[in-house]
Amino acid sequence: MDLTTAIEMDSKKLLNLALQQGGDYADLYMQQTTFHSIVLRDGEVNAASTHNEGGLGIRVVSGQNTGYAYTESTLPRDREEAARTASYIAQGLIRRTKPAPIATLNLPDRYRIVRPWEGFSPQEKMPFLYDLNERIFSADKRVEKVTAQLSDATSHIECYNSLGIHCSDIRPMASLSVTCVMESGGQRESASASRSFRMGGEFLHSAMIRELAQEVLDRTSFLFGAKQPNGGEMPVVMAAGGSGILLHEAIGHAFEADFARKKVSIFSDKMGQRICNPGITVIDDGTIPCNRGALNVDDEGVPGQKTYMVTDGILTSFLHDRISAGYFHTEPTGNGRRESFRCMPLPRMRATYMDNGRDTEEALIASVKKGLYVDTFSNGQVQIGAGDFTFYVKSGYLIENGKLTQPIKDTNIIGNGPEALARITGVANNCIIDNGTWTCGKGQTCAVSCGMPSVLVASLTVGGRV
Amino acid sequence: MKQKDLLKQMCSYALEMSLKKGATHARVAATSNNANGMSVLNDSLETIEKAVDSSLTLHLFVEGRYGTCSTNKVDPSGLDKLLDDAIASVKLLAPDPFRKLVPKELRYEGPPLYSAHSGSVDTGVKKAFLLDCACAIWNKEPALISVMADYSDHRQWLHLADSDGLHCTSEETWYNYSVECTVRGKGDARPSDWDFQGGIHPWDIGIGSGLPCTCAATALERALAKRNPRKIVSGRYRVIVENRVAATLLAPLIDAMSGSSLQQQNSFLLDKLGENIASSVLTLIDDPRRKGTPGCRFFDSEGLATAKRAVIEAGRLNMYFLSTYYAEKMQMHPTISSPSLLLLKEGKGNAATLAGLIKNGIFVTGFNGGNCNTTTGDFSYGIEGFYVEHGQITYPINEMVMTGNMLDLWSRLLAAGDDALKTMSWQTPSLLFDDIEFSGL
Numbered sequence: 001m002d003l004t005t006a007i008e009m010d011s012k013k014l015l016n017l018a019l020q021q022g023g024d025y026a027d028l029y030m031q032q033t034t035f036h037s038i039v040l041r042d043g044e045v046n047a048a049s050t051h052n053e054g055g056l057g058i059r060v061v062s063g064q065n066t067g068y069a070y071t072e073s074t075l076p077r078d079r080e081e082a083a084r085t086a087s088y089i090a091q092g093l094i095r096r097t098k099p100a101p102i103a104t105l106n107l108p109d110r111y112r113i114v115r116p117w118e119g120f121s122p123q124e125k126m127p128f129l130y131d132l133n134e135r136i137f138s139a140d141k142r143v144e145k146v147t148a149q150l151s152d153a154t155s156h157i158e159c160y161n162s163l164g165i166h167c168s169d170i171r172p173m174a175s176l177s178v179t180c181v182m183e184s185g186g187q188r189e190s191a192s193a194s195r196s197f198r199m200g201g202e203f204l205h206s207a208m209i210r211e212l213a214q215e216v217l218d219r220t221s222f223l224f225g226a227k228q229p230n231g232g233e234m235p236v237v238m239a240a241g242g243s244g245i246l247l248h249e250a251i252g253h254a255f256e257a258d259f260a261r262k263k264v265s266i267f268s269d270k271m272g273q274r275i276c277n278p279g280i281t282v283i284d285d286g287t288i289p290c291n292r293g294a295l296n297v298d299d300e301g302v303p304g305q306k307t308y309m310v311t312d313g314i315l316t317s318f319l320h321d322r323i324s325a326g327y328f329h330t331e332p333t334g335n336g337r338r339e340s341f342r343c344m345p346l347p348r349m350r351a352t353y354m355d356n357g358r359d360t361e362e363a364l365i366a367s368v369k370k371g372l373y374v375d376t377f378s379n380g381q382v383q384i385g386a387g388d389f390t391f392y393v394k395s396g397y398l399i400e401n402g403k404l405t406q407p408i409k410d411t412n413i414i415g416n417g418p419e420a421l422a423r424i425t426g427v428a429n430n431c432i433i434d435n436g437t438w439t440c441g442k443g444q445t446c447a448v449s450c451g452m453p454s455v456l457v458a459s460l461t462v463g464g465r466v
Numbered sequence: 467m468k469q470k471d472l473l474k475q476m477c478s479y480a481l482e483m484s485l486k487k488g489a490t491h492a493r494v495a496a497t498s499n500n501a502n503g504m505s506v507l508n509d510s511l512e513t514i515e516k517a518v519d520s521s522l523t524l525h526l527f528v529e530g531r532y533g534t535c536s537t538n539k540v541d542p543s544g545l546d547k548l549l550d551d552a553i554a555s556v557k558l559l560a561p562d563p564f565r566k567l568v569p570k571e572l573r574y575e576g577p578p579l580y581s582a583h584s585g586s587v588d589t590g591v592k593k594a595f596l597l598d599c600a601c602a603i604w605n606k607e608p609a610l611i612s613v614m615a616d617y618s619d620h621r622q623w624l625h626l627a628d629s630d631g632l633h634c635t636s637e638e639t640w641y642n643y644s645v646e647c648t649v650r651g652k653g654d655a656r657p658s659d660w661d662f663q664g665g666i667h668p669w670d671i672g673i674g675s676g677l678p679c680t681c682a683a684t685a686l687e688r689a690l691a692k693r694n695p696r697k698i699v700s701g702r703y704r705v706i707v708e709n710r711v712a713a714t715l716l717a718p719l720i721d722a723m724s725g726s727s728l729q730q731q732n733s734f735l736l737d738k739l740g741e742n743i744a745s746s747v748l749t750l751i752d753d754p755r756r757k758g759t760p761g762c763r764f765f766d767s768e769g770l771a772t773a774k775r776a777v778i779e780a781g782r783l784n785m786y787f788l789s790t791y792y793a794e795k796m797q798m799h800p801t802i803s804s805p806s807l808l809l810l811k812e813g814k815g816n817a818a819t820l821a822g823l824i825k826n827g828i829f830v831t832g833f834n835g836g837n838c839n840t841t842t843g844d845f846s847y848g849i850e851g852f853y854v855e856h857g858q859i860t861y862p863i864n865e866m867v868m869t870g871n872m873l874d875l876w877s878r879l880l881a882a883g884d885d886a887l888k889t890m891s892w893q894t895p896s897l898l899f900d901d902i903e904f905s906g907l
Contacts, residue, residue: 038559041730042795046562048533050552054481055538064507069516072538085516088589122558145730154747168776181731181841190732190841228844231869231905232700249835263611264648342517381835381848384637385648385656388864390835390848412836412846412867418654461845463836463867466700466903 010076011160014058015099017083019162023062023090024097025322027300030056031341037151038122040129048122057341058082062090062165066263066322068344076342100164100452107296108301110289113172115201116193117152125150128204135213140221142182150176152203157299165301173292173447174203180216184224191219191394194437196447197290219376222395226407229398231464235368235414236413236457240361241432244450246457247282247352248440249380249389250417251275254444255284255309255317256335256347257324259384266387266418267315275315276421281355282310284319287333292438292449293350300336300345307333319347339444349440353451357427361454364426366402372462373397373404374413387417412463426456469498470578470635473625476540480524481629483545488553491567493768496520496540499620502589506596506615509604514589524549525768528556532565564794567628567768572790572800574765574772578635581757582621583667587641591673592617599645599679603686609649609693610686611656617643620670626769635764640664641671645681646687657695659688664889666758688831691852695864697906698853704827705868705902706820706854709885711832712810712894716750718838718845718872719743720805723777723785726791727840734843734872735783742781744876747813750778754783754806759856761807761891770802777805781876808892816885817896822857823881828904829854830868843872849904866906875899 011028011424018026032054039047044297057070067089069082082440129148136146157169177194193216197203251267267275286295288305295304300322308316318324321336323346337348365373380391393411397404400418433451440448467475473496475541485490503515522545523536535552600615619641626634644662651657661684669675707715719735727733735743754763754772763772768789776784785801793800815822821829829852836847846869852859883896 036555044560046532046560046564048552048555048559050535050548050555051537052544052548053521053538063817066513067512068513068516070519072519082516089511089514094823122555124559140763145732147730179730179732183731188731188736188841190839228869231867231903233907255900262614262648264658266654268656269630269654342519344513344515378837379835383658383834383850385658386651386695386850386864387655388834388848389638392835392837403528408843410837410839410844410846411846414834414848414865414867416865461697461865461867461870461905463848463905464903465869465907466702 011102012099014079014083015160015162017080018058018060018087019097019099021087021090022096023060025061025162027059027159028056029341030158030300031154031155033155034118035151035153036117037149038125040133040146040148043133045126045129055341056082058086059321059344060086064310064327065089066323066344070341097162099162102160102164102166104381105165105167105297105303106166107169108142110287110294110296110304111172111198113170113200117154117172117200119243120201125204128209132209132213135210136180136217139217140182142184143180144183146178148176148178149251159299160303161282161301166303167297170298171200172200174199176212177425177437178212178216180220181265187224189220189223191216191223193219195435196292196437197435198292198294199290219395223408223409226395226409228410229408229462229464231462231466233459233461235371236460236462237364237368237371237373238452238455238457239373240428240430240452240454242377242407242434242436242450243374243455244353244434244452245377245380245391247354247452248349248450249382249391250347250415250420251282252284252352253382254384254387254417255319257318257320257328258347260318260325261327264385266385270315273315274313275418276310276313276424277311279357280310280313280424280427281308283308283355284335284349284352286350288351288433291351291433292435292447295334295350298334298336299338302332302334302336305334319349321347322347323399335367337446339380339446343444346442346444348442348446349448351433351451353431353433354427354453354455356429356431356453359426359428362376364428364454364456365399365404367426367456369401371399372408373399382417389416389417415460420457420460423458424455425458428454430454467625470625470637473498473623474633474635476522477625477627480522480545481627484524485629487549488607489526489528491629493525493528493567495523495624495626495767498623500801501618501620503618504592504596506600508613509601511593518663526552526556527565530561531556531559531564532562533559554864557776561642566790566794567630568632568770568790570630572771573632574634574771576764577639579764580610580637581666581762582637582639587619587673589670595673596643599643599682602679603682607755609690611648611650613682614646615643615682626765628769632769634769639666641666641668643671643684645679646733647685649689649693651693657689657692659685661685661688664760683732692850692862695862697865698863699907700905702901703904704824705830706817707830707897707899708817709883709887709894709896711830712897713890713892714833715875716894717893718840718843721840724804725786725788725796728786729792729795732841734841737781739786741783743783743873744778744781745879746780747879747882748778748781748876749776749811751809751811752777752807753809756807759807763806766803768803770800772802772806784831793898810882810886810894812884812895813882815883818859818881820881820883820896820898821854821859823898824854825856827854829859838872845870845872866904869903869905875902878902
């Protein structure tokens with residue numbers, strides 16, 4: 001008997017066991033994942049890996065408190081032991097909750113798999129990596145090294161909870177990343193590019209390989225003429241696409257409602273208030289087809305949805321899981337996500353982006369006398385309570401008298417979330433969702449994406465030479 | 467059957483199956499973990515977690531080709547199918563003549579590593595300990611908004627074996643607790659800070675030792691000190707980097723010494739072996755066999771025996787971190803795939819003592835994001851900390867960025883303190899650097 005069948009048969013028994021000591025809510029989360037990857041290095045695809053794992057996580061919620069345990073075993077005694085462990089959180093309570101009769105949720109399919117990864121052999125995948133390698137080496141004599149990794153994962157999810165909800169989801173994830181090293185006149189530079197979607201084998205096609213090869217070539221070439229900028233406070237034009245990292249770090253994390261519930265977010269008391277200029281709308285969206293952050297259903301049985309966090313400059317919603325939604329007396333927003341069955345769900349972002357404005361990127365650049373234009377990024381971070389956030393810029397340009405001039409690279413930009421939001425003085429009409437391998441860390445990793453139209457932030461602190 | 471015997475049996479079975487199904491050679495790592503976690507928010511228990519898991523990872527060498535497979539389903543039928551699929555896939559790859567098992571003369575042959583506590587801690591004891599920690603400060607400081615206290619313990623068994631007769635075993639435990647405080651700052655700001663304790667025994671963190679929990683008071687004091695920060699003018703400053711975050715600056719050096727970076731020409735330490743890459747103040751020792759210390763290990767992930775090595779000696783780069791694979795590719799001798807227990811040679815004093823050497827400078831107590839380009843060594847990190855004036859640590863600063871190049875930075879190391887935290891696997895004291903670029907106002 002496989003794990004899914006076993007859980008279907010005794011989910012009610014496990015939920016009853018989990019709630020035996022009391023509590024408001026319990027859920028079971030079953031996951032079975034298969035992962036494959038192949039690596040091209042030094043001109044050969046000569047390493048492959050396969051990983052499979054599965055298990056069951058059991059959670060009991062009592063007010064804001066959580067008991068959690070998981071097991072990788074399919075034996076009834078081990079699953080029952082996990083339920084008893086999770087139930088500890090409610091020990092001593094008088095409240096008793098009886099699980100409701102189970103009904104299955106009807107869900108949309110935002111990532112229909114055309115060609116399942118199961119059965120897609122390395123032999124079929126390898127030509128794409130060789131093609132990528134060949135395109136990069138043949139385009140530029142400065143290329144010394146290319147490494148590329150193609151990975152795919154397929155997760156089967158089953159969730160049952162004491163509200164009577166059962167849902168299942170099949171989540172694919174495909175990613176291709178490439179790094180190029182070039183050398184010229186003793187100077188060495190490297191850059192990377194990637195694509196990631198919730199797709200099956202249809203993810204792989206020649207047009208994507210051509211696009212990725214050109215992107216990594218352009219990015220690496222660019223660095224030879226670039227230098228670290230002079231530092232200090234200055235206006236920054238953030239290009240459309242990956243600049244969405246600004247939203248993710250500057251406000252997205254601070255809008256995750258577990259932080260607001262614990263009163264540690266700088267935005268904890270700002271619901272319903274104006275936090276940026278009119279015309280600015282910020283969305284966290286689980287409904288974009290095949291997007292890396294798309295979800296048919298979150299990891300606690302709430303349908304994937306589109307959440308308007310900021311509407312026309314007003315803070316209109318935090319990102320909720322079931323616990324924070326209960327605390328704030330609102331509905332969960334489908335943001336209860338977890339890395340795997342080993343972790344309890346937390347409010348997490350999906351695809352976070354800003355709606356289009358009315359400006360053009362050209363006009364935003366032209367309005368800056370002395371500043372910075374930034375277009376590729378690698379990582380970011382935020383201090384939730386202080387509000388200080390940073391993101392690392394891989395490339396961009398100086399702006400001098402309204403024109404892009406000197407290429408720049410490798411600078412960290414720092415700002416304060418509420419202040420930076422209030423300083424967004426121009427939003428262009430060119431929103432792009434970046435489809436790179438964005439991964440968010442909050443104790444657990446989570447696949448996300450981000451997007452942005454070009455925006456002008458009137459002042460941020462740019463790291464650089466002084 | 468004891469856990470270590472069970473893991474050895476699993477490895478032997480997996481090796482036998484691998485060879486039977488067509489692998490020429492194989493290496494297997496089997497692990498088993500027990501972990502418990504608990505957290506308290508303010509004055510009540512918030513979460514309790516328990517984890518029991520296992521994993522089996524196989525490295526398969528098939529007709530000159532290489533691949534890996536891993537699973538947490540260690541039953542024979544699941545392993546059978548996994549191996550069939552993995553070996554079939556590996557056979558389709560290009561050959562890689564550099565993939566080999568660890569040479570017998572370099573592998574670990576000694577007794578098992580036992581760096582573990584022999585018992586366990588009752589759930590009620592942990593809960594009482596954590597509540598005591600949080601309640602020591604909760605409701606006692608008007609500016610305190612929240613206190614989060616986290617406890618975790620972890621026990622791991624590992625058995626590593628290969629088809630050439632390698633067998634290595636370890637059993638380790640780790641106990642840890644941390645406290646994070648958030649306080650009211652200026653305007654809407656809610657600065658926070660943390661403190662932690664760790665060790666292989668419960669009494670290392672205070673459980674059963676009769677010693678008071680100090681982390682909560684330290685975390686609160688640090689958070690309060692961060693209120694009302696300012697940004698100061700951009701410029702070049704003498705800087706102290708606090709012991710608990712100094713390893714952030716060490717990490718890019720270690721990355722640049724790794725075989726994967728070097729072989730891919732993606733390292734600013736390429737061709738620098740034997741050269742001076744830092745000030746003579748910097749001596750870095752990898753000392754893996756200090757039992758009872760985090761990072762202690764007798765063998766690495768492929769079975770190479772660890773040994774005490776001077777990684778950097780008085781500023782001179784003495785070694786790269788080379789696994790057998792990258793050593794073969796680079797036609798060098800293998801050393802070890804990665805560092806274990808790094809000790810930066812200490813000098814005298816703590817951060818406050820080092821501040822005495824500063825007329826006008828910055829005391830960095832935390833990094834906020836940033837990165838280092840491994841190819842060029844150029845870096846840029848957000849920082850928080852304090853302004854130092856005439857030898858005194860004064861008001862808090864934030865929203866500033868420290869920028870430069872790693873080789874230049876480490877050449878400016880003036881002094882190291884003697885305050886390295888013994889609960890970290892990279893033990894770095896507070897460090898004093900001269901003339902570093904900071905961007906602010």
